[in-house]
Amino acid sequence: MYSGRLIKGIGGFYYVHVEDQVFECKARGLFRKKKITPLVGDYVEIDVLDHKNKKGVIEDIKSRKNELIRPSVSNIDQAIVVFAVTQPDPHLSLLDRFLVLAESQRLNIIICLNKIDLLEPADYEEIVHTYRAAGYKIILTSTKKEIGIEELRHELKNKTTVFAGPSGVGKSTLLNHVHPGLKLQTGEISTKISRGKHTTRHAEIMEIEENGWVVDTPGFSSLDMNFIDESDLHYYFPEYSFHLENCKFNSCKHLNEPGCGVKEALQSGKISESRYNSYVQFIEEIRKHRRY
CATH class of the missing domain: 3.40.50.300 (P-loop containing nucleotide triphosphate hydrolases)
Known part of the structure; x- marks a missing residue:
C-alpha cells in the first residue's frame, strides 16, 4: 500500500501523486456502495497493480479536513x-x-x-x-x-x-x-x-x-445557497460580526426586525449596500428552496 494525494479525476479514473510518480487508479466499488466519491485533494491509500504502467486502485480515503461543493475539492487551507x-x-x-x-x-x-x-x-x-x-x-x-x-x-x-x-x-x-x-x-x-x-x-x-x-478549477457562473442554514448566513459576512450584539433580538435576521444592529450599520455607511443586498438575495433564495 502506498500513501498519496489525488490530484485529478477524469471519467472514473483518478490520478494519485505518490512521491515523484503519478498512478492512474480506479476506486473500489465499496466507495460507490457507501456513496463516497473520491475528490481532488483527498489523501488516499492505493494498492499498485502494475508498477511498470503505473496502474492502481484506491483502497482508502483519509478523513477530510474540509470539502468544497463547487469546485469539488477537499483538504484546502x-x-x-x-x-x-x-x-x-x-x-x-x-x-x-x-x-x-x-x-x-x-x-x-x-x-x-x-x-x-x-x-x-x-x-x-x-x-x-x-x-x-x-x-x-x-x-x-x-x-x-x-x-x-x-x-x-x-x-x-x-x-x-x-x-x-x-x-x-x-x-x-x-x-x-x-x-x-x-x-x-x-x-x-x-x-x-x-x-x-x-x-x-x-x-x-x-x-x-x-x-x-x-x-x-473550471470557471463557474452560478453557485446556489442550498447548503447554507438561514440562521448561519450572517456569520459568513464577517463585517456583520461587529454589529450583531447591537441587535435587539438574538434571532434577528437583519431584514425588517426593529432594533437591528446590522441595519443601523448599513444606514450609517459602516456596511456596504451591495454586500447587504447580496445577503438579502441569499436569504430569499434559501427560503425559496426550503419551500420545495
Whole structure:
C-alpha cells in the first residue's frame, strides 16, 4: 500500500501523486456502495497493480479536513478568489457567493483583482474599499505588467490553495506567471458572450515549490445557497460580526426586525449596500428552496 494525494479525476479514473510518480487508479466499488466519491485533494491509500504502467486502485480515503461543493475539492487551507476588474466586468453578487462558501468552510480567503492594467485605479477603488472594509485581504495583479505576482507567490507557500472565479478572469495565466513550470492552457475572452472559453475543464491539484499545492478549477457562473442554514448566513459576512450584539433580538435576521444592529450599520455607511443586498438575495433564495 502506498500513501498519496489525488490530484485529478477524469471519467472514473483518478490520478494519485505518490512521491515523484503519478498512478492512474480506479476506486473500489465499496466507495460507490457507501456513496463516497473520491475528490481532488483527498489523501488516499492505493494498492499498485502494475508498477511498470503505473496502474492502481484506491483502497482508502483519509478523513477530510474540509470539502468544497463547487469546485469539488477537499483538504484546502485557503481560497484565492480571482475576479477581473474588467473583461469580464466583475459580478459582485457572484463574488459574494463564493466568499460565503469559503467562509462556511473556515478557509483563509484572499481576493485577487486581476487585469488592473486595463483600468485606472479610480475605476476599481470602490470594489477594493468595499471588500477591505469587510475584512478581506486583496491582492491587485496584472500579468502583463507583472504587478502583484511576487505577493501572490508568497501567499502560496506551505499551503493548499484553491484558485476559483468566473471564466476568463485569468486564473490559469496568473498561475503560469507564479509558477511557469505549470504550463497551464489559457484562452482569450469570447468577444461574443464576454466570457472565457472554459480552458480549464476539470479541477486539478498541482504541486509547486515551497511545499505548496494549488487547485486550478473550471470557471463557474452560478453557485446556489442550498447548503447554507438561514440562521448561519450572517456569520459568513464577517463585517456583520461587529454589529450583531447591537441587535435587539438574538434571532434577528437583519431584514425588517426593529432594533437591528446590522441595519443601523448599513444606514450609517459602516456596511456596504451591495454586500447587504447580496445577503438579502441569499436569504430569499434559501427560503425559496426550503419551500420545495
